[in-house]
Amino acid sequence: MNIIESYAYRKANSITQNEKSIKYIHIYTFKNRKNTQYIVNVEEYDFDVFVIKFHTKSNRQSKNRYCLLTHEKDARRIIFTCIKIGQDIYSKNKNASFGFIGAPLIKEIKEREKDAVLNNTKRFKVYRKFATFFFSPDNFIHSENVLYSSYLLVNKESATSNPKIEDDIMGMFESHFDTNDLFCFN
């Protein structure tokens, strides 16, 4: 994997959330080389956990916005831009932990049985490679759930001050996890 250049992004807004555990949604935006505008939603949860999601602005109204492909052959740079946003967050909060889910492709949704839709998706495999490539195991505990294509990067600095943080974070997600609507289909 060669060094990748990120796109120039800007923070557009931060929205306070009233739901339990989720505190803010930080909204970032950038345009790629094809002038497609992307929206990056960074959800900030308890325990300084940040879950990064992105979709194109043009698909923002679609229930499948996290599953759609643009076919612009630009995934690496777009994903790297999201990682740079994560790095920016980490530079301001050294206790930051991160999480992501690899949403299924429409093709995977159509081809798979309902119960297997989320299992080890193509996006998960790609995002996992980025996680292991860019996030040092000296700074983050890497944990994965292949069945739900989910990945957690738990901050080791936080783990020093709170040895239970892995369980705390996973418990927080689990108690709010809606596996029937993981990608906001409903």
Place this chain on the structure above:
Amino acid sequence: MGLKLNKRGTSKIEASPNKKTSLTSNTNQSVRLSFKTLTKEEVEAERPRSAYSYLI
């Protein structure tokens, strides 16, 4: 890369000695989530030897 989190019933965490943390929800669909923690060696094994240093 989407995740929607909703409150669904009560839950408990079961930590097993092999460094897996299992998450069990007692909702009526009996969801069980289990995160496997990768060792440093497993993480490093995913990277090419020529890779430059980690970003974070």
